[in-house]
Amino acid sequence: MRFDVLTLFPEIFSSYLGQSLLAKAIEGELVKVYPHDMRKWANDKHNRVDDRPFGGGAGMVIRAEPVVECVEAVRQEGSQPGRLIMLTPQGRRLDQPLVEELSLEPRLLLLCGRYEGFDQRVSDLLQPEEISIGDYVLNGGEVAAMAIIDAVIRLIPGVLGDETSSVDDSFSSGNRLLEFPHYTRPRVYRGLAAPDVLLSGDHAQIAAWRKQQSIERTTRRRADLLDRNAESKDE
Numbered sequence: 661m662r663f664d665v666l667t668l669f670p671e672i673f674s675s676y677l678g679q680s681l682l683a684k685a686i687e688g689e690l691v692k693v694y695p696h697d698m699r700k701w702a703n704d705k706h707n708r709v710d711d712r713p714f715g716g717g718a719g720m721v722i723r724a725e726p727v728v729e730c731v732e733a734v735r736q737e738g739s740q741p742g743r744l745i746m747l748t749p750q751g752r753r754l755d756q757p758l759v760e761e762l763s764l765e766p767r768l769l770l771l772c773g774r775y776e777g778f779d780q781r782v783s784d785l786l787q788p789e790e791i792s793i794g795d796y797v798l799n800g801g802e803v804a805a806m807a808i809i810d811a812v813i814r815l816i817p818g819v820l821g822d823e824t825s826s827v828d829d830s831f832s833s834g835n836r837l838l839e840f841p842h843y844t845r846p847r848v849y850r851g852l853a854a855p856d857v858l859l860s861g862d863h864a865q866i867a868a869w870r871k872q873q874s875i876e877r878t879t880r881r882r883a884d885l886l887d888r889n890a891e892s893k894d895e
């Protein structure tokens with residue numbers, strides 16, 4: 661799977677690309693991530709990527725020309741155009757089903773805004789899909805782009821190593837409940853013991869306990885997910 665990240669701050673991604681899971685996925689050639697500096701396409705006489713907003717107001721707006729030309733050029737680099745996603749608080753909220761859908765794409769282009777955002781003609785001309793990672797405003801789309809990359813690569817076959825690792829994840833389509841609690845050695849820590857069932861070796865009992873824990877935890881913390889689960893079962 662290929663990710664192209666279009667940004668004004670490509671250096672943000674240099675350390676991120678070296679973090680363990682992603683680095684392993686890149687080494688294993690399961691994933692490729694290419695940051696692109698949109699400034700390279702700022703070819704007006706001032707080499708400006710941003711300018712003051714028409715109509716006045718605070719902040720700066722990212723000019724359409726460098727963005728549109730950057731996307732067009734980057735698309736030419738790959739064997740297919742890819743799915744273009746603009747990271748914005750106004751977008752569709754990212755959730756695990758959408759992450760699962762994105763993980764099936766061969767190529768994603770992640771368009772990261774800054775300042776007050778993009779000139780509207782970027783959206784008019786490129787028709788990007790808009791995605792938000794939550795109802796809050798970030799200083800730029802780069803953190804949201806990393807969130808998408810991080811969530812998506814976990815689902816690419818071979819990246820996690822143990823393919824079942826993501827199956828029980830919270831919100832996964834196979835289990836739209838919060839994940840059960842985990843325990844490991846020592847069996848007792850500061851007087852707190854791991855549940856006996858987890859050491860029983862009875863896999864059916866362990867699975868039943870984990871399912872019950874997921875339901876209880878979801879009921880306490882996110883009852884809305886139980887409604888969503890009920891709806892999806894009716895579909």
Ligand SMILES: NC(=O)c1ccno1
Binds near residue numbers: 748749791794804
């Ligand atoms: N909430 C978001 O996804 C976002 C993206 C850029 N700024 O905020």
